Amino acid sequence: MRREAAGGGGRRRARLAAAWQAQGVTTERTWAGTYTFTSPRIVEASSIDQVQHLVADAAAAGERVRALGTRHSFNGIADTTGTLVSVLPIDPDPVIDEVQRTVTVGSGIRYGALGAWLEERGWALHNMGSLPHISVGGATATGTHGSGNALGTLSTAVRAIDYVAADGSLVTARHGDPDFDGMVVALGAYGIVTRTTLAIEPSFLVRQDAFYGLPWNTVLDDLEGATGAAYSVSFFTDWLGDTIRLALLKTRLADGQSPSGVEQWLGAPRHDGVRIFDEPDDNTTSASNDPGPWNQRLPHFRFDTTPSAGDEIQSEYFVDRADAPAALRAVRALGARIAPLLLITELRTTAPDELWLSGSYRRPTMAIHFTWKPQLDAVRALLPEIEAALAPFAARPHWGKVNTMDAATLARVHPRLADSRALFERLDPAGMFSNGYLERRGVREAR
Ligand SMILES: Cc1cc2nc3c(=O)[nH]c(=O)nc-3n(C[C@H](O)[C@H](O)[C@H](O)COP(=O)(O)OP(=O)(O)OC[C@H]3O[C@@H](n4cnc5c(N)ncnc54)[C@H](O)[C@@H]3O)c2cc1C
Numbered sequence: 001m002r003r004e005a006a007g008g009g010g011r012r013r014a015r016l017a018a019a020w021q022a023q024g025v026t027t028e029r030t031w032a033g034t035y036t037f038t039s040p041r042i043v044e045a046s047s048i049d050q051v052q053h054l055v056a057d058a059a060a061a062g063e064r065v066r067a068l069g070t071r072h073s074f075n076g077i078a079d080t081t082g083t084l085v086s087v088l089p090i091d092p093d094p095v096i097d098e099v100q101r102t103v104t105v106g107s108g109i110r111y112g113a114l115g116a117w118l119e120e121r122g123w124a125l126h127n128m129g130s131l132p133h134i135s136v137g138g139a140t141a142t143g144t145h146g147s148g149n150a151l152g153t154l155s156t157a158v159r160a161i162d163y164v165a166a167d168g169s170l171v172t173a174r175h176g177d178p179d180f181d182g183m184v185v186a187l188g189a190y191g192i193v194t195r196t197t198l199a200i201e202p203s204f205l206v207r208q209d210a211f212y213g214l215p216w217n218t219v220l221d222d223l224e225g226a227t228g229a230a231y232s233v234s235f236f237t238d239w240l241g242d243t244i245r246l247a248l249l250k251t252r253l254a255d256g257q258s259p260s261g262v263e264q265w266l267g268a269p270r271h272d273g274v275r276i277f278d279e280p281d282d283n284t285t286s287a288s289n290d291p292g293p294w295n296q297r298l299p300h301f302r303f304d305t306t307p308s309a310g311d312e313i314q315s316e317y318f319v320d321r322a323d324a325p326a327a328l329r330a331v332r333a334l335g336a337r338i339a340p341l342l343l344i345t346e347l348r349t350t351a352p353d354e355l356w357l358s359g360s361y362r363r364p365t366m367a368i369h370f371t372w373k374p375q376l377d378a379v380r381a382l383l384p385e386i387e388a389a390l391a392p393f394a395a396r397p398h399w400g401k402v403n404t405m406d407a408a409t410l411a412r413v414h415p416r417l418a419d420s421r422a423l424f425e426r427l428d429p430a431g432m433f434s435n436g437y438l439e440r441r442g443v444r445e446a447r
Helices: 007-022 048-061 111-120 136-141 216-221 223-227 321-332 335-341 376-393 407-413 417-427 436-440
Strands: 002-004 041-044 065-068 083-086 095-097 102-106 158-164 170-174 192-199 205-215 232-237 243-252 268-271 313-320 342-350 365-372
Touching: 048 065, 048 083, 048 158, 048 192, 065 136, 065 192, 102 111, 102 158, 111 136, 136 192, 205 216, 216 223, 216 243, 216 321, 223 232, 223 321, 313 321, 313 376, 321 335, 321 365, 321 376, 335 342, 335 376, 365 376, 407 417
Parallel strands: 002 041, 041 083, 065 083
Antiparallel strands: 095 102, 102 192, 158 170, 158 192, 205 243, 205 268, 232 243, 232 342, 313 365, 342 365
């Protein structure tokens, strides 16, 4: 694979990549190494103008082109037979509009960097994913989410996008425009997003509390109450036994809904400082119960460290919260099959939204996540059993994680899949932003 770098940082990265390649280490894979890109060329763009030229040149040559984020997806969703374009090196140049309560920023910025910049100025995002190292463009394109019964996915904060369209022109699409709801969680299927406008709010503090060993039956008896007990609630389980290993409650201070400081919750004792994912304490935000700024408490991982070596695979399925107790019971019945391959499961919730390809489209959602040991063949062999158990609940897969669902299944669970495909075909009739992943799943027409 040929790399074209731009600017000083790009040249340094290219030299590093060349050095790694000389040692036989390929760098052109997803962060977790679960997928090797087939694209012959990655360009690290240093300006929007350069992205426009790259796309126009590809269009003239009849070649394909796609955006690449921070590579934290686990499958070939970003891949292309043509050029992969990273917008990460472009100056993010964040601009706050205090009246509209938005920030407009380069889409290659990582959430951790944007969070620190906003917090310094007294502003906040409504939520974060578990990892702050992912890019705004890549995360919002796949419907990345945190947790909270009342909190939409990160994509729901998007108010406008600037994107390089199939003819190389720079186009702005705004919340309220026709088709905008089809253009946010769009998997890079119609263009390269260069700047994103996100809703912001005044900064706030969050306190984390951990409770160990919650009886499954108590949690399932009032699941909506349990997941709604704080601003953001996560449960961690290995699916074995009668108890859930850990509940992590992130309480937004001054919300008045805080169980903070209580010694027991749902029959489980509170624990000071908690270690999740068996990560060293230094890597997680939960090692202390002290209240902290939103950007240092809502993600599970700290931005100033490098969490995990990427020795993992992830899968995730979204069901309607009304179905969640039955869906969780169905997965628990597979606990003995799941546990040998599992590192940890996390259960989170999101609010319903209107974004066509969102996992939470028009459904209050329970997200059932699996972090697997790095045994891809064994995981892929097991996933159909989990998907069959969740089929009665019309489970939708996370677009960026490993699943085995085909186009027919996705058409059944995603009511706007055909509308999305029609929109992408209209915006990009030649299919230059298409790829095999999207075509096999019915997101783009097969070519
Ligand atoms: C350790 C870890 C923790 C994670 N935690 C969470 C979590 O808490 N919640 C959750 O929901 N997911 C989580 N994920 C999944 C992750 O958030 C998604 O896969 C996300 O899409 C990754 O963003 P990225 O920047 O790496 O994009 P990539 O993986 O590089 O690309 C993803 C898609 O976005 C498109 N894209 C990227 N940039 C642009 C752009 N500028 N314009 C147009 N399209 C673009 C690509 O073409 C591709 O289709 C996690 C992943 C890892 C590895």
